[in-house]
Amino acid sequence: MKILLVEDEQLLRHHLCVRLAESGYVVDAVADAEEALYSAQEFHHELAIIDLGLPGMSGLDLIRTLRSRGQTLPILILTARGSWQDKVEGLGAGADDYVVKPFQFEELEARLNVLLRRAAGFVQAAISSGPLRLDLNRKQAFTNEQPLGLTAYEYRLLEYLMHHQQQVIAKERLMEQLYNDDAEHDSNVIEVLIGRLRRKLNAACALQPIETVRGQGYLFTEPCR
Structure with a gap:
């Protein structure tokens, strides 16, 4: 999952970039609202973490601008302002949740997971499709309750496809979810990962849920819950 992080404190x-990457997220980190608006326009993010005390345009104005431009991604405010009035103003601007500095990373991560699940239409910390189950907290896959040996990239790809079930996802968008924007990568990596996933799922439980839509991308066809 790709996250937009807007925080001016270096x-x-x-x-946060290090801890989020260790938790399996891909992070676009910027220091001000102008960079954030550019990144949000050019790339697809699943969630944004925005500090309110930004230089130039404030975090509140950034949130309002993102919403006015039709951005529907979940937004979590990260700030030192902890009064109830500040929280009401931030939520009223279009944010979905609020974490006050200083904070424990574990709480931040838990809130991110909740927002991502809700955005995808899931209420539990797991996604299931027949014999396949993803534990979203532990970042592990199981088939018939047995661990499925996936690499970190394979897991990220499978989780993203299951979060967006019944949607055709372009290869370029999948690449964004696996790598930072400045990372160099082979253009054929998605085909390789999809091939590995298909073989592992078929061998473990005879499940073939990933369909190729010619010229458009990939589709997870099995219903998830």
Whole structure:
């Protein structure tokens, strides 16, 4: 899952990038609203973390601008302002949740997981499709309750496709979910990963849920819950 992080404090931005990457997220990290607006326009993010005390355009105005431009991704506010009035103003601007500095990373991650699940239409910390189950907290896949040996990239790809079941996802969008924008990567990596996933799912439980839509991308066809 790709996250947009908007935080002007360099040390905190770096720390969050490291911790989020360790948790399996791909992070686009920027320091101000102008960069954030550009990144949100050019790339597809599943969620945004926005500090309110940004230089230039404030975090509140950034949130309002994103919403006015039709951005529907979940937004979590990260700020030192902790009064109830600040929370009401932030939520009223279009944010979905609010974390006050200083904070524990575990709480932040838990809130991110909840927002991502709700955005995808799931209320539990797991996604199931027949014998296939993803534990979203542990970032593990199981078939018939037995661990399915996936690499980190294979898991990210499968989780994204299941979060967007019955939607055709372009290869370019899948690439964005696996790599940072400045990372170099082979244009054929998605085909390789899809091939591996198909073989592992077929061998483990005779499940073939990933369909290729010629010229458009890939589709997870099995219903999830």
